Amino acid sequence: MDLSGKKITVHDMSLRDGMHAKRHQISVEEMVTIAEGMDEAGIPMIEVTHGDGLGGASVNYGFPAASDEDYLRAVCGAVKRTKVSALLLPGIGTVDHLEMALDCGISTIRVATHCTEADVSEQHLTMASKIDGLDTVGFLMMAHMASPEQLVEQLKLMEGYGANCVYITDSAGYMLPDDVTARIALAREQLDPATEIGFHGHHNLGMGIANSLAAVEAGATRIDGSLAGLGAGAGNTPLEVFLAVCERMGVETGVDLFRAMDVAEDLIVPLMEHMVRVDRDSLTLGFAGVYSSFLLFAKRSAEKYGLSARDILVELGRRGTVGGQEDMIEDLALDMARNHA
Numbered sequence: 283m284d285l286s287g288k289k290i291t292v293h294d295m296s297l298r299d300g301m302h303a304k305r306h307q308i309s310v311e312e313m314v315t316i317a318e319g320m321d322e323a324g325i326p327m328i329e330v331t332h333g334d335g336l337g338g339a340s341v342n343y344g345f346p347a348a349s350d351e352d353y354l355r356a357v358c359g360a361v362k363r364t365k366v367s368a369l370l371l372p373g374i375g376t377v378d379h380l381e382m383a384l385d386c387g388i389s390t391i392r393v394a395t396h397c398t399e400a401d402v403s404e405q406h407l408t409m410a411s412k413i414d415g416l417d418t419v420g421f422l423m424m425a426h427m428a429s430p431e432q433l434v435e436q437l438k439l440m441e442g443y444g445a446n447c448v449y450i451t452d453s454a455g456y457m458l459p460d461d462v463t464a465r466i467a468l469a470r471e472q473l474d475p476a477t478e479i480g481f482h483g484h485h486n487l488g489m490g491i492a493n494s495l496a497a498v499e500a501g502a503t504r505i506d507g508s509l510a511g512l513g514a515g516a517g518n519t520p521l522e523v524f525l526a527v528c529e530r531m532g533v534e535t536g537v538d539l540f541r542a543m544d545v546a547e548d549l550i551v552p553l554m555e556h557m558v559r560v561d562r563d564s565l566t567l568g569f570a571g572v573y574s575s576f577l578l579f580a581k582r583s584a585e586k587y588g589l590s591a592r593d594i595l596v597e598l599g600r601r602g603t604v605g606g607q608e609d610m611i612e613d614l615a616l617d618m619a620r621n622h623a
């Protein structure tokens with residue numbers, strides 16, 4: 283694979299996707315310290331909010347240590363070069379949340395929907411695209427559940443609503459490099475050449491780096507990852523590893539690799555409540571095609587009802603559950619416990 287000379291933008295997810303792995307309990311002070319470290323390392327973009335995006339604080343998704351507004355104001359005020367993005371899932375986040383995030387100083391809004399429901403993003407993308415200078419991104423989750431052709435149809439909707447960048451998101455960490463290549467290559471062929479394409483991976487099958495490289499080769503120019511992999515499931519593409527591979531392959535990221543490694547090792551690893559890694563449960567997410575942020579919900583229900591988290595996750599995969607169905611995990615566990623009794 284020859285990627286030499288390609289230029290990409292990396293986008294760190296530790297302070298948003300990483301919130302899932304921390305049950306949304308990262309403090310404002312921890313966020314600021316990490317964001318400053320990333321700024322010094324030259325990481326161009328970072329995302330900050332509740333794990334489920336603006337407005338995620340709820341019984342269904344979990345209550346965070348601080349509000350989105352407190353996180354965003356503090357981080358946007360602390361970074362010098364790094365741009366801050368916020369994630370918004372229509373139905374969870376509202377236009378009011380978007381206005382608040384803009385007031386805090388975000389440069390990018392990423393509007394996320396399930397991969398077959400891009401039409402739900404129309405209001406937010408249309409509004410965002412009219413705001414001068416706001417980087418407006420569409421983000422299709424659980425992209426392994428749609429064929430390349432179906433995905434392109436959905437991405438075109440987002441492009442039509444005004445997104446200047448669209449993402450293919452492997453929320454379950456289920457895809458293999460050929461799956462990524464097929465989806466990104468078709469999108470690159472069919473979308474407006476001016477529309478950027480991004481890839482967001484999860485490392486549940488250990489494919490974060492390989493999939494991100496496949497994405498770059500097929501035409502993606504924005505790649506998500508997390509330092510030390512802090513993210514849902516087995517984490518996102520471990521960013522410092524990806525950066526090292528990029529440097530070896532001659533892909534330009536503009537990031538200071540050693541500084542990024544230090545932030546991962548000195549600031550993020552000590553923060554982890556559990557080692558974010560491929561273990562039998564996070565591996566099952568990737569194997570069975572389950573939304574990565576279901577991991578801790580399944581573990582909690584398994585403990586409560588004396589079940590195996592792996593059995594719960596396999597069943598969630600069999601039922602084709604998607605983001606937003608977190609409440610079904612406990613229901614399912616209860617049924618499984620009754621059936622075992």
Ligand SMILES: C[C@H](O)CC(=O)C(=O)O
Binds near residue numbers: 514605
């Ligand atoms: C709300 C989700 O955590 C978004 C995401 O990062 C994914 O689908 O993956």
Ligand SMILES: [Mn+2]
Binds near residue numbers: 299453482514
């Ligand atoms: Mn994710």
